[in-house]
Amino acid sequence: MRGLSPRERKRPVNSDGPGSVKRPARPRKRTLGRATIADVASAAGVSPMTVSRALKDSSLVTKELRDRVAAAVAELGYVPNLAAQTLASARSNLVGVIIPSLSNSVFIETLTGIRDCLSVAGYQIIIGETVYSADHERQLLSTHLSRAIDGVLVTGVELDPDVKRSLEQRSIPLVHMFDISEDPEALSVGFSQWQAGYEVGKYLMARGYKRPGLIAGQLDPRSLKRIDGYRKALSEGGIAQFAEILTPEATSIALGGQLLWRQRVAWPDCDAVFCVNDDLALGALFECQRRGVQVPKDLAIVGFNDLPYAKLSVPTITSVTTPRYEIGFQAAHLLLRQMTGQPLERRSIDLGFKLAPRESA
Amino acid sequence: MRGLSPRERKRPVNSDGPGSVKRPARPRKRTLGRATIADVASAAGVSPMTVSRALKDSSLVTKELRDRVAAAVAELGYVPNLAAQTLASARSNLVGVIIPSLSNSVFIETLTGIRDCLSVAGYQIIIGETVYSADHERQLLSTHLSRAIDGVLVTGVELDPDVKRSLEQRSIPLVHMFDISEDPEALSVGFSQWQAGYEVGKYLMARGYKRPGLIAGQLDPRSLKRIDGYRKALSEGGIAQFAEILTPEATSIALGGQLLWRQRVAWPDCDAVFCVNDDLALGALFECQRRGVQVPKDLAIVGFNDLPYAKLSVPTITSVTTPRYEIGFQAAHLLLRQMTGQPLERRSIDLGFKLAPRESA
C-alpha cells in the first residue's frame, strides 16, 4: 500500500452527546457485504472518485493509481453496482427492445444485430414480448421506464399514443424497426412491407399464375401491409376477387397446413398461394405433400422472410429475403447516435428486401 | 387535496450564514423532472413512506390515504424508479437466465415457462446467451451480478467454478435446467440426457435396425450425454463400431444436410441415423429427399426435442419429446421458493422425456 494510510469507510458515527434529548437512531448496517467502491478505494489508498474514474475512463487517472485500483478491484472481486450507477448518473445503459414474440424466429436475428451493435457501446438490452397485444406493449414499456431505459427499439411503426407521449416526456429516444415510418420526425429502419407484398403479387402474375390466393395468420400491421400490397398487384393484373383465408390466430407451421387446406377447399381452382410468412409456407408445403398436391405443378407457394429452411426444403420455397440482422444492427446504431446526441444523416433507413425465386413458385 | 398542505420537496437550502468561511457548494439539481415518490407524497399530502407502502402492500395503509396516493400517482404519471428501489432494498426483482442461444428454438419455450412463473411473482428476467462458450457465460454472469440479480437459472449442470463461487459468496440462488445434477446440494430441473440417448438407441435396436449411425453438431455437454447413452444402448445390442459424424460446428438445418451426407458416404450401409437434435434431423430428411434416399425405407431418422415441425413434415419425424416449457416453469418455481426462503420438497426435479415414434423411424 506504499505507505498511504487507507481511508476509513465513512459512516456516520453514533456520538450520542450528553446534550441530546432524544436518543438518535443508531447507524444501521444494511450492506450485503459485497465490496463497494469505497472498499476498493481504501484498499488502493485513493478516494472513491479516483476508483470511479479509473474504472470509467482510465486516461483521467495516472498510471500508478490506475494500477493500484486495478489490483484492489481484482483482489476484492469488486463488481460495480449498476443500480447505484443508474441512480447517480441517471443513465442505465439499458435499451429496451419490444418485439412481438420470441417464438417467431424472424426477430431472433434482429436481436442478434441489436446486441452486436449495442454491446460494444456498453449497453445491455432488455427484451419485452408484446405477444402482438397493444396492452402488453403498454405494460412492457412502463416496466422498461421504471428500469430507466436510455432508449427503445420497437417493432413496427404504429405505437400507442400514451406510450409515445410518456417516452417523449422523458425524452427517451425511440427507433422503429421492420417498417418505414410515414412520420418524418420518427426514426425507423426497415423496408416497405407494402412494397414487398406488391412485388410478390407482381412476381406471381409475371410467372403466369392466373388465380393466386393468400393465407395469413396473426394479421399484425406488417402482415396487413403486405397483404394490401399483394392485393394491389393482383388488381393491377386484372384480378378482382381475392381467394384469401385470413385469421387472427397466432401463426405457426401447423396453422399453415390448416389454412392451406381451407384455402384449397374454398378455391380449388387457385394455382398459387402467397403465405404471409415462411412458417405458414412450410406448413402449407407439408400439407400439400401429405395430400398429394404437387408443388409447384398443382399449386405454387410463396413464403416471406426467407428463413433458413426455405432454401433447404424439397422443393425449396420461393420467398422474400428480409434484412433482419441488418435491421437490428442499423436500428441500434441509429438509436446510439440519437442517445449520444450525434447528428443523424437520415431519420429513416430503407434496407430493402429481395425476392428469392426458388422451386416452389 | 382536501385542505392538506402539500409538503415541500425537501432539498437542502443554501443558508450561507455569515460565519461560514468557505462558500459551500450550492445545492445542485440533478433530477430528470420525472415525478418521484416525494412528488406523489406531497400531491397526496402524505409522507413518502406512506406512498411507498401504499404501492407495495396496500393493506398497510388506510383506504383513504391509499386512494389519495392512487390519485396522485395517476395524475403525475408516476413510475417508480427501480434503480433506487434496488439500491435501497438490496433486491432487484431481477432473475438472470443463462441459455446457450436464442436461435435454438428449444430454449424459447423454456423462457416462456420461466416468464409465466416469474412474472406473477413480480420478477423480471434478463437473458444472457452464452453462445456455448464458457467465457461468455462467465462474462454474462458478471454483468448479471452488477445488475444485482436475485437469482439465476442456468442451462446445464456444469458451471465454471469461479462463477459458482461468486454466486455462493453473494448467496444468490441458482437452479440448473435441462439436466439433473449429480451434486446433491445443487438445484436442478430437467431430465436425464444420457437416458434419453440410451432409449433412442434401444428403440432403434428394437425396431430391428442393424446398423444405426449418428450425426451431431455443437457437442455441448447435453448432446454429449445423449450420444453417450446412445452408444451404450448400441453396445448392449452388440454393435461395437459407431458410424458417427461429430462436429463442434453450430447446429442448424443446413448442417443436418451436410452431416447426413458425410455420414452416408462414410457408412453407406447404415440403416438409421440418430440426429442429436431436430434441426439436424429436418436437414437430414431434406437431404435424403433431395438425394432420393427413401425415409424410412432406405434410412430411418430420429431427431430430438420434438419441435413443432417434427409431427408435420412428410414423413413425420420420430423424435423425443422434452418438457421444455415445464422445465422453465418448474425451474423458476424452485428458484422462487429458494429466493423467498421457503422449504424445498426436493432439490432436483426429473421431468422425464417421451419417445415419440413416427413415420421416419
Added chain:
DNA sequence: CTGAAAGCGCTTACAG
C-alpha cells in the same frame, strides 16, 4: 397506521 432519519453505492459538480 404513519412518519422522520439515515442509508443503499454510486456520480455530478465543484474546488484545488
Added chain:
DNA sequence: CTGAAAGCGCTTACAG
C-alpha cells in the same frame, strides 16, 4: 490529476 460534499430516489429500521 485528485478529492470532499451532496445528491440520485427509494426503503429499512425505528419510534410513536
